[in-house]
Amino acid sequence: GAGVSQSPSNKVTEKGKDVELRCDPISGHTALYWYRQSLGQGLEFLIYFQGNSAPDKSGLPSDRFSAERTGGSVSTLTIQRTQQEDSAVYLCASSAIPGQGAGETQYFGPGTRLLVL
Amino acid sequence: GQQLNQSPQSMFIQEGEDVSMNCTSSSIFNTWLWYKQDPGEGPVLLIALYKAGELTSNGRLTAQFGITRKDSFLNISASIPSDVGIYFCAGRNYGQNFVFGPGTRLSVLP
Numbered sequence: 001g002a003g004v005s006q007s008p009s010n011k012v013t014e015k016g017k018d019v020e021l022r023c024d025p026i027s028g029h030t031a032l033y034w035y036r037q038s039l040g041q042g043l044e045f046l047i048y049f050q051g052n053s054a055p056d057k058s059g060l061p062s063d064r065f066s067a068e069r070t071g072g073s074v075s076t077l078t079i080q081r082t083q084q085e086d087s088a089v090y091l092c093a094s095s096a097i098p099g100q101g102a103g104e105t106q107y108f109g110p111g112t113r114l115l116v117l
Numbered sequence: 118g119q120q121l122n123q124s125p126q127s128m129f130i131q132e133g134e135d136v137s138m139n140c141t142s143s144s145i146f147n148t149w150l151w152y153k154q155d156p157g158e159g160p161v162l163l164i165a166l167y168k169a170g171e172l173t174s175n176g177r178l179t180a181q182f183g184i185t186r187k188d189s190f191l192n193i194s195a196s197i198p199s200d201v202g203i204y205f206c207a208g209r210n211y212g213q214n215f216v217f218g219p220g221t222r223l224s225v226l227p
Contacts, residue, residue, distance in 0.1 A: 033214075041219065041220075042205065042220050043205065056214060104209075105150060106150070106207075107162065108160045110158055111158070
């Protein structure tokens, strides 16, 4: 597609429920990133995919968070047993060729706004 | 780990004024990126810098990759109301992921 898309754009859930957030990167981009942005804060790195593998999961805040990527394209971020502190905007970004100048520039999607009641 | 600081944290300026903000790192980077985020949207890339000393412009925006490779500057000339938003810097070194600063919140008063 023309840009990174994310769905849903907004999600309201009850504490304890599981949620799945989806990211469709720019076609042909090999790298995909997930970030979390709390209200009024900067971006917190969660996980990075190169192809379908995740060489860096260091940012996942707990074992309730997991992510996968299939076919080198779509990625899903899953949060199990959601807590109120999980409420944030979850941003996805993709880049063409990590580590190679202009190709490593990340392009962001519009984000999914998650509210856990 | 690597940390980025951005200053100022927030700024209020009059329409037409020039704006200057900066980003500093505790370690050397080889790539600097500047993004703008409008309310309710994802960050949008403004300028990318790949070489120490590089000065790059994008319309009214100019950014520089500091000679020490530990800082970068973003200037906006003749600000307009649509410049309102949060400006993030991001930097990385070879083989590492990007680190994002906490952002500078810009408000433009008519």
